[in-house]
Amino acid sequence: MTAALSQDSAWAAAATRLQSIKGVGWVTAAWTLVTTLNFTSCDTVDSLTAYAGLAPMPRQSGSSVWHRPSIGHTGNGRLRTAFYMATLSAAQHNPVIKAFYTRLREVGKPEKVARCAAARKLLHIAWAVVKKDQPFDPNYALG
Template sequence: MMHVLGLDIGKDTVFAHLIRMDGATHSLAAVPNTAVGFRQLLTWARTHGAPRATLHVVMEATGVYWERCAQYLFEQGCTVSVENPTRIRYFARSKARRGKTDAMDAALIAAYGSTMAPRTWRPPSAALHELKLLCRERSTLVVTLNAEQNRLHAMNHRAVVTQRLMALIQERVAFLQTQVETLERSMRTLIEGDPALAEPLQLLLTIPGYGFLTAASVLAETDGFALLETGRQISAYAGIAPAPVESGTSVHGHSRISKIGNAHLRRTAYLAASGARKSKGRVGEFYRHLRAQGKPPKVALVALGRKLLRIGLAVVKSGQPYQEAYRRCTPSVP
């Protein structure tokens, strides 16, 4: 058992709430979101009988503002958990919380940490962190590129075409295409220069539906599967696990995926499933079996995406490439 320190982290400030093992609570008003402020946090906690080695620090993954604090406290020997804000928001609803201030948020996060015992966080390697940034930047640019290409297509079908405007859009499209290609080259160079990335990526590429971009994104978003051990864990982490809808004997709704998880990983799994659904092996059979059972295409794709994440975890953890005949895929749908 440990003392729990809940942190509400903003761009400039950090509010803290401490729940000691004996149940006593203490609150700290804003300290700077800097190394100086982080040292003040540890000093304050120690004065209240909670030295760093006994601290379980819990915070939300809000934007990027939590990253320096989490890294610092981890390096100082604290146990750190970084939680999806949606989980804490649902926890707040269960407590019927009224009102919202930074101090109240810190107390809520501490209560969540004390009640739910969230899993611990470890910082990814520098290479994995860079890969994640590259993958996400590429995804952002691709969305913008698609929007500009759609504008260009629409412009071509207008009754009156403005050539100057057309030229500007074409320039933007060409620029964005160059940027995307540059990012992809950077991703390949980074992975090829690091065996800790290259080896699991090659294993993922043996799975139907996994291309270079999909495999790179899955590695980046899971931190190389470092903190994931089971298929259930990776399904929950991606927010792609079934969420049953039941109440007594009268309500039995259709299950849905929870969507409480990593949206980037969830999108990547869906894209991988879209590519794998027509494959001739067992992965493709899995999708076709679900469709033959009457499952809608999107439901079948979500189930296949979940299956592909689980297979990816299995091959990386085992160090063995995907084997078509190793195990039959058993349909499981939300």
């Protein structure tokens, strides 16, 4: 797969930019690029998070039964898993994700809820890094 990604200069550059994000390794970058066709399959970051299954989805039945929104499990499970696992590392080493995850935990959110929210934020960062064509800068994100 390394050879396949390195054959196309646009894909290789996108993989390098994705790996500039602490927590996103080669496997996550490869899965992201392959499943999103180098971010061409989704027009907006919101459609990408829905495609990955990391967007909060309202649950309702008819007009009177409403439940709390939760992430939708109808998206691409492998992409969702790749970002969830990347978040485990990013929550320790990436200053942006670490601050976000810590804040959610201090507010009282359960671990899984905080991790899914952090995975969604990590996906947003990945989108921005590839679309803006520049490596990840934690000072830009924090400032």
